[in-house]
Every structure is written in structure tokens, then in C-alpha cells.
Amino acid sequence: MDKKAKKKLCMICGIVEVETTSICKACSEKIRQEAVGEWDRIKSEAEKEIKKQGVPPQE
Numbered sequence: 001m002d003k004k005a006k007k008k009l010c011m012i013c014g015i016v017e018v019e020t021t022s023i024c025k026a027c028s029e030k031i032r033q034e035a036v037g038e039w040d041r042i043k044s045e046a047e048k049e050i051k052k053q054g055v056p057p058q059e
């Protein structure tokens with residue numbers, strides 16, 4: 001018997017079933033890591049920009 005219960009699927013991948021959250025564990029972990037990576041990129045770029053402005057141009 002195939003009882004079709006209302007299963008919620010992960011809103012990111014749409015494959016993994018989730019119960020209490022809307023995003024599965026793998027996707028939430030991925031998003032978290034991407035957010036960290038993105039933040040690192042933004043931060044290092046901002047630091048580069050600050051250094052560029054802090055250093056007076058040669059010539």
C-alpha cells in the first residue's frame with residue numbers, strides 16, 4: 001500500500017524530505033558554507049580596497 005502522506009520536500013533541492021525545517025541538512029550546510037565563503041570574499045575585497053586607499057599612490 002502506497003499511502004501518500006503529505007511530505008514536505010526541501011525547498012532548495014526539492015529531493016530530500018524534511019519535517020520541521022524547510023531546508024534539508026545538506027542544503028542548509030551548503031548554504032552556511034557558501035555564506036561564510038561569500039563573507040570571506042567580501043571581507044578580503046574590502047580590506048584590499050582599504051589598503052589601496054590607505055596607501056598613497058606612487059609617483
Ligand SMILES: [Zn+2]
Pocket residue numbers: 010011012013014015016023024025026027028
Ligand atoms: Zn535539500
